[in-house]
Amino acid sequence: MRALQSPASVHDVLVLDRTELAPGVVLLGFHAPQLAAVTQPGQFVMAVPPGGERAAVALGIYEAQGDRASVMFFVCGPRTREFAGLREGDRFSVSGPLGNGFTLDGAKNVAIVAGGVGIASVLLPAQALVRSHVRTRLFYGARTAELLVDRERFEREGCEVICATDDGSFGHRGFITQALAATEDKPDLILACGPSPMLRATAFVAGELGVAAQLSLEETFACGVGGCWGCVVPLDRNSAQAPGFPGQDEGGSEVVYARICKEGPVFWAHELRW
Amino acid sequence: MVTDVDLSVRIGSLELAYPTLMGSGCYGSGEEFAPFIDLSKIGGVVLKSVTRAPRLGNPTPRLVQTPAGMLNAIGLQNPGIDWYLEHDVAKFASRPCAVIGSVAGFSVDDYAYVAERLAARDEIHALELNISCPNVAAEGETFACDPRLTARVVKTVRATTDKTLIVKLSPNVTDIAGIAREAESAGADALAVINTVRGMAIDVNAWKPRLGNVTGGLSGPAIRPVAVLAVYEVARAVRIPIVGQGGIETASDALEFLLAGASAISIGTGNFTDPRIPVRIVEELHAYLAARGVRSLREIVGKANVGFANPYQYEGDEG
Numbered sequence: 373m374r375a376l377q378s379p380a381s382v383h384d385v386l387v388l389d390r391t392e393l394a395p396g397v398v399l400l401g402f403h404a405p406q407l408a409a410v411t412q413p414g415q416f417v418m419a420v421p422p423g424g425e426r427a428a429v430a431l432g433i434y435e436a437q438g439d440r441a442s443v444m445f446f447v448c449g450p451r452t453r454e455f456a457g458l459r460e461g462d463r464f465s466v467s468g469p470l471g472n473g474f475t476l477d478g479a480k481n482v483a484i485v486a487g488g489v490g491i492a493s494v495l496l497p498a499q500a501l502v503r504s505h506v507r508t509r510l511f512y513g514a515r516t517a518e519l520l521v522d523r524e525r526f527e528r529e530g531c532e533v534i535c536a537t538d539d540g541s542f543g544h545r546g547f548i549t550q551a552l553a554a555t556e557d558k559p560d561l562i563l564a565c566g567p568s569p570m571l572r573a574t575a576f577v578a579g580e581l582g583v584a585a586q587l588s589l590e591e592t593f594a595c596g597v598g599g600c601w602g603c604v605v606p607l608d609r610n611s612a613q614a615p616g617f618p619g620q621d622e623g624g625s626e627v628v629y630a631r632i633c634k635e636g637p638v639f640w641a642h643e644l645r646w
Numbered sequence: 647m648v649t650d651v652d653l654s655v656r657i658g659s660l661e662l663a664y665p666t667l668m669g670s671g672c673y674g675s676g677e678e679f680a681p682f683i684d685l686s687k688i689g690g691v692v693l694k695s696v697t698r699a700p701r702l703g704n705p706t707p708r709l710v711q712t713p714a715g716m717l718n719a720i721g722l723q724n725p726g727i728d729w730y731l732e733h734d735v736a737k738f739a740s741r742p743c744a745v746i747g748s749v750a751g752f753s754v755d756d757y758a759y760v761a762e763r764l765a766a767r768d769e770i771h772a773l774e775l776n777i778s779c780p781n782v783a784a785e786g787e788t789f790a791c792d793p794r795l796t797a798r799v800v801k802t803v804r805a806t807t808d809k810t811l812i813v814k815l816s817p818n819v820t821d822i823a824g825i826a827r828e829a830e831s832a833g834a835d836a837l838a839v840i841n842t843v844r845g846m847a848i849d850v851n852a853w854k855p856r857l858g859n860v861t862g863g864l865s866g867p868a869i870r871p872v873a874v875l876a877v878y879e880v881a882r883a884v885r886i887p888i889v890g891q892g893g894i895e896t897a898s899d900a901l902e903f904l905l906a907g908a909s910a911i912s913i914g915t916g917n918f919t920d921p922r923i924p925v926r927i928v929e930e931l932h933a934y935l936a937a938r939g940v941r942s943l944r945e946i947v948g949k950a951n952v953g954f955a956n957p958y959q960y961e962g963d964e965g
């Protein structure tokens with residue numbers, strides 16, 4: 373969402389650490405000083421699977437500090453399995469940082485909503501907010517307590533953390549967006565990353581509360597850099613994020629298809645026409 | 647061992663410093679990939695296909711990863727030729743490689759209208775006619791599936807420009823060589839072989855097709871053997887150069903196409919695997935030829951295709 377994208381490039385990186393945070397959830401830290409220096413909260417990389425035969429995969433940048441950056445992902449297919457197989461000392465390559473991340477300017481009281489491994493895109497904005505002394509709460513939902521990975525990390529960083537699990541094994545039982553809707557301390561900005569139903573629910577709750585929300589969308593990418601128009605989402609045609617040309621959808625309503633990888637992945641909830 | 651290997655090729659009147667084009671629809675206008683690769687080290691970029699009227703494209707999802715490849719159904723999303731000429735084309739002047747416009751349409755008249763306007767611009771060095779898009783309702787691909795329509799559209803467009811005209815063929819036909827011959831007689835300078843192979847994937851949990859458009863075009867290594875055969879057959883049928891494509895990710899893949907009879911190659915989906923692939927291919931082709939004492943890439947074109955006539959021989963070149 374920031375008008376200026378940081379300078380991206382290809383980085384050959386060395387794996388520094390690999391941690392399985394929960395069954396199937398892997399955190400991969402790597403040596404990438406240049407990448408870490410220019411990454412903005414909410415940006416991602418296209419990571420080339422080390423086997424060299426599969427398409428690159430988009431991964432949110434979890435941490436970016438000093439010489440080290442990291443990505444966190446759920447192992448759900450052949451490509452993430454390849455990354456999960458990496459060990460300290462292995463090499464792979466990433467292109468990035470890519471996309472337009474969160475806009476944090478002016479906010480005083482921010483609610484971050486994360487579902488599952490959506491947590492992977494919200495540590496950087498949380499750190500940036502806390503650093504500027506903004507009240508920052510994390511509303512964090514997952515299926516089970518075990519899948520609420522790295523929860524304490526956010527507490528250590530200075531966030532208030534509110535949790536919900538589907539089975540009630542930790543925090544509220546039910547959806548995290550219900551906890552958001554019930555809050556008595558109304559935020560002035562909501563940031564969200566997670567599965568699509570959670571994002572839609574967040575957009576709904578934000579509308580009810582009358583609070584602006586920025587959603588980080590996920591979609592299958594091919595190029596990841598705006599070259600193929602494979603990852604589009606319909607947007608209000610007057611959005612500042614809309615790419616050049618408008619059009620009409622099948623129902624005849626005016627929309628603009630924006631590329632999630634290029635104009636996004638973060639969009640204002642009220643501008644999405646999905 | 648030789649060190650001064652000539653990798654340049656000629657497609658019609660278009661001179662390419664390197665034999666590598668970037669596939670239409672996969673590479674934006676080149677700018678998108680500039681942070682990751684030196685564009686002066688590729689032969690050229692084939693721009694996203696443009697149509698007469700603006701097109702919003704297909705509903706989402708538009709992409710599905712499949713074994714050794716992917717399905718896409720973008721549906722020719724583009725701003726239409728008027729907007730394109732006004733807002734986009736001027737920016738292409740700064741590319742340090744060849745810039746090839748791609749034209750799509752739904753009638754012979756459409757193709758001629760767009761081609762004439764696009765070719766009139768100095769920023770556009772050559773044209774590719776996409777008569778083979780599998781992702782638009784009915785009409786899109788029928789041009790490349792019908793020899794008479796192919797002949798008509800190529801002839802009509804030929805009359806609008808002297809710039810190099812590449813005609814992009816579909817593999818979704820029974821006799822690609824026959825279509826190729828029609829395109830050649832109608833005045834094509836070169837042929838792009840192949841566009842994507844029609845395909846589909848189904849979500850077995852949702853009981854629904856995975857693509858918003860239901861069907862899509864398969865690309866990537868999965869289609870490489872299909873594409874190599876198509877090049878082989880077309881090369882035996884025509885004397886104009888062929889731009890081989892379909893799943894090229896390494897120099898060895900590229901060599902298969904060159905040896906089958908392609909004069910140049912194009913990389914689309916490979917750029918999604920690693921954006922450095924095109925430069926790596928050029929370096930490896932250079933090393934391959936140098937190690938064999940071959941001074942020019944042109945010499946190996948069609949060497950695995952018995953009875954094939956190397957197009958460069960007709961231009962008085964060595965090889």
Ligand SMILES: Cc1cc2nc3c(=O)[nH]c(=O)nc-3n(C[C@H](O)[C@H](O)[C@H](O)COP(=O)(O)O)c2cc1C
Pocket residue numbers: 594600602669670671672694695718720722748776779814840841842864865866867869891892893894912913914915916
């Ligand atoms: C996402 C995507 C979009 C494409 N769009 C176009 C297009 O607009 N026009 C066109 O002529 N070919 C288009 N193609 C086909 C490619 O240019 C290329 O011919 C084909 O994918 C086979 O090569 P590859 O396996 O190297 O990708 C597209 C392919 C992909 C994967």
Ligand code: FES
Pocket residue numbers: 592593594595596597598599600601602603604631632633634
């Ligand atoms: S994935 Fe290619 S434009 Fe977004």
